[in-house]
Amino acid sequence: MRIAHTADWHIGKMLCEYSLLKDQEACLFEFSNRLHTLKVDALIISGDLYDRSIPSAEAVSLLDRLFYHLTEECGIEVFAIAGNHDSRERIDFGSRLMHSAGLHLVGSVRLPACSFDLKKNNELLTFWMLPYFELHHIRALFPEVQLNSLQDAFTFYIAQIRQQMDRSHPHILVAHGFFTAGYAEHEKAVGGSEHLVLYDNPFDYVALGHLHAPQTAGGKTIRYAGSPLKYSIDEAAQKKQFLVVDFQDGVLREIRQEPFSASKDVQIIRGSLDSLCDNNAHTNCQDYVFAELTDDHIRVGAIQRLKSVYPNALGLKYINLQNRVPAPVAAAPTALKTKTQDLFAAFFQSVMNRSLSAEERAYLNKAASNTEGMKIHDTGSA
Numbered sequence: 001m002r003i004a005h006t007a008d009w010h011i012g013k014m015l016c017e018y019s020l021l022k023d024q025e026a027c028l029f030e031f032s033n034r035l036h037t038l039k040v041d042a043l044i045i046s047g048d049l050y051d052r053s054i055p056s057a058e059a060v061s062l063l064d065r066l067f068y069h070l071t072e073e074c075g076i077e078v079f080a081i082a083g084n085h086d087s088r089e090r091i092d093f094g095s096r097l098m099h100s101a102g103l104h105l106v107g108s109v110r111l112p113a114c115s116f117d118l119k120k121n122n123e124l125l126t127f128w129m130l131p132y133f134e135l136h137h138i139r140a141l142f143p144e145v146q147l148n149s150l151q152d153a154f155t156f157y158i159a160q161i162r163q164q165m166d167r168s169h170p171h172i173l174v175a176h177g178f179f180t181a182g183y184a185e186h187e188k189a190v191g192g193s194e195h196l197v198l199y200d201n202p203f204d205y206v207a208l209g210h211l212h213a214p215q216t217a218g219g220k221t222i223r224y225a226g227s228p229l230k231y232s233i234d235e236a237a238q239k240k241q242f243l244v245v246d247f248q249d250g251v252l253r254e255i256r257q258e259p260f261s262a263s264k265d266v267q268i269i270r271g272s273l274d275s276l277c278d279n280n281a282h283t284n285c286q287d288y289v290f291a292e293l294t295d296d297h298i299r300v301g302a303i304q305r306l307k308s309v310y311p312n313a314l315g316l317k318y319i320n321l322q323n324r325v326p327a328p329v330a331a332a333p334t335a336l337k338t339k340t341q342d343l344f345a346a347f348f349q350s351v352m353n354r355s356l357s358a359e360e361r362a363y364l365n366k367a368a369s370n371t372e373g374m375k376i377h378d379t380g381s382a
Contacts, residue, residue, distance in 0.1 A: 001123040003172070004035050004076075005243040007046035007209030008227035010085065012059030014051075015231065015266070015288055016314045021058055026263050027228055028066055031242065034258070036074040038244065041120045043076050046209025046225065047083025047132055047176030054087065071102045077118055081131035082107040083176040083209055088131065109133045111141045113161045123169075123247055128161055128203070130175040132210075150194040162202050169250055170204040177210055179217040198222065204252050205245055213238050214257070221252065230266035233290045233314060264288055264312065270319070273299050277309045285309060291316040297354060300363050341368050 009028065013020045035043060050059055070076045080103075082091040091107030098105060104116050106129035114129040138153035139145075147153045165171055180195045198206065198218065206222040212235055214226035225243050230236060240260040246253045265284065269276055270292040289310045293302065295318060306313045341364050345356050356364065 001042070001118070001120050001125060001247045002038065002040050003042050003044060003125070003205075003245040003247070004038070004040045005044045005046070005207045005223065005225045005245060006031075006228060007044075007176070007207075007225045008048040008083065008212055008231075009045065009063075010048055010051040010227065010231055011063050012051045012055045013229075013231055018288065018312060018314075020229065020231075021062060023229060023263055025062055027260060028062075029069065030261055031228065032066065032070050032074055032076075035070070035076055038258075040076055040244070042118055042125075042127075043070060043078050044127070044172070044174050044207045045078065045080035046174055046207050047081050048085045048209060049080060049083070049091065050086055052085065053090070067103055077102040077104070079104045079116060079127045079129065079174055080106075081129050081174055081176055081209075084132045086132070091131070104129070106131050109137050109141065109157070111160075113157065113164060115161075115164070123250070125169065125247060126166070126171045128171060128173045130157070130173060132176040151196055154196050155199060158198070158202070165202060170247055170252065171202070173198075173203040173206045175206065175208055177208075179206075179208055179222070204247075205255075207243075214241050214243075220255065223255070228260045229262055230288075233266065233268065236266045236268050236290070266290075266314075268292060270294065273302055273305065277305055286312060288312045288314055290314045292319045293317065294320055296320055297357070300360055339368070341365055 009024070011021070011024055013024070049063060052059075055063075067078060070078050080091075082088050086107065088107035091105050093107075095105040095107070099116075104127070106114050109131060116127045116129070118125050118127065133153075135147065135150050135153050138157055139147055142156065145156060147156060161173075178195050180197060201219065201222065204221065206217075208217060208222065208224045211224045212227040212231060213224070215224050216222055217224060223243055226238070226240060227235075228240055228242070230238060230240065240262070241257045242260060244254075244256050244258055246255075265287045267284075267287050267289050268291075269289050272295050273291075273293055276291060276293075287310070289312065291306055291310075291313065293299070293316055298318060298321070299305075303313065303316060306316060341361075344364060345361070348356055348360075
């Protein structure tokens, strides 16, 4: 039996000011068709189907069309759980009806532990569904048990699953959270999430979601698939992929990585403003780009000029100015007797260690002239 593993679709995601819905639609429909070509029997989505707990109508429509395409048109069973970005109740809605159509959705941690059996090509697999949970969710299921930490709750819950397992065939855990190889003490992940360790792993494969970079978490069969697209500048260097897991004769035979394709990449470009805008041969102009400018002074209208060449520019920073130590101010002009332009010029000189250029001085004079005669009225409102 052939299983595909993905996670963290974040449908409805915004990248700075740009909606990624069109990018997600193109990427995920192409992905679905590839699964059909690869003759995949089942798809695992390990949480964060949506980017928000209350997704937009457009995001809901896209996921609905993807699920229909996967199950009805490609004949692929889908096993999906809620992540920390999803609403547990919304993912659970209608799930019992969808189960008969090959769409297996689990939004909340359940008791007994939720599992689905899939039998194809004389192979039987059991999928154990563990959506994103917090300590109080597990405590509510076992009020008589003292659970002092998230790790305690996770270990206890896995022990309940272990008691239900039939060892005559392979088992897969589908989970969403921050899992590590093991620590002597409980550490904290980014955002305050506690690291979880899967001790004495009883599963043949563990399909994880939450971390956007593909990686293992304590063994080659414990995997984060990562997200299908780059969802931040920090992910610019990542290679996005999904995993194909093959079982044969009741044994996991192979795990291989398959790349995702994206119509637009996320890139960090570096150089002077002039070189980036006058010579853009090194990048796709339609990509989402963040510019690291090497100019030794701030350029007026830099972002507008950047966007005239790269319409999906995300922003910029001046990498040679960040650590500059301001020069001491020799003699601060008297504010009451000095023009606004001169005050700003003195401030600029103290911070940048240089005088305003003629272009910058002209821009400043124009801005100052536009504000002359303006009055600020105090309305007295709180």
